[in-house]
Amino acid sequence: MKTFTYAAVSPPGHGMPTTALGKHVIRMMADNTGGALGMLEATVPPGEGPPLHVHEREDEFFRVLSGCFGFWCGRDYVELREGGCIALPRGVPHRFRNIGETEGCLMVVVTPGGFENFFPIIELCKPETPEEIASIAMNFGLTLLPEGRRKVA
Secondary structure (H helix, E strand, C coil), X not given: CCCCCCCCXXXXXXXXXXXXXXEEEEEECHHHCCCCCEEEEEEECCCCCCCCEEECCCEXXXXXXXXXXXXXXXXXXXXXXXXXEEEECCCCCEEEEECCCCCEEXXXXXXCCCHHHHHHHHHHHCCCXXXXXXXXXXXXXXXXXXXXXXCCC
16 A cells, blocks of 8 residues: 555546445545545435444544435434534444435545445445345444344434
8 A cells, every 4th residue: 555645636527436235436545545544425315324333443424415314323313414524433333314305415534444445345246135245344344233233213
């Protein structure tokens, strides 16, 4: 990995699209930032979002680019509209959901970087069961919490 001593740039309209587990565009890879961060954009249909999960390796920062989203983190719940931001710590169960009536878009920054590779790997491997997805997720320090263990929302 290169040292992060230069500007990492993602011009408008650039990035690596992936359709695994929704529509994402990988805007910056950890390899381009010396591992400091990764960045992606997620397009989320109304009523959609990931299940409750825990990242063991990275903190996440979200900026709502369009739409309205609910964010659950531990026992906290926050609703944010376009321009709103939230940072979620590693090790704490969290999730988000598009609570609006139209498609929404989020900018997601993970630090340190690396997790942004999860979506291209899922697309490449084409897991067919929740267990197969969970197995790949474990390689990224991500635990998807089963229905029975979910304590929030």
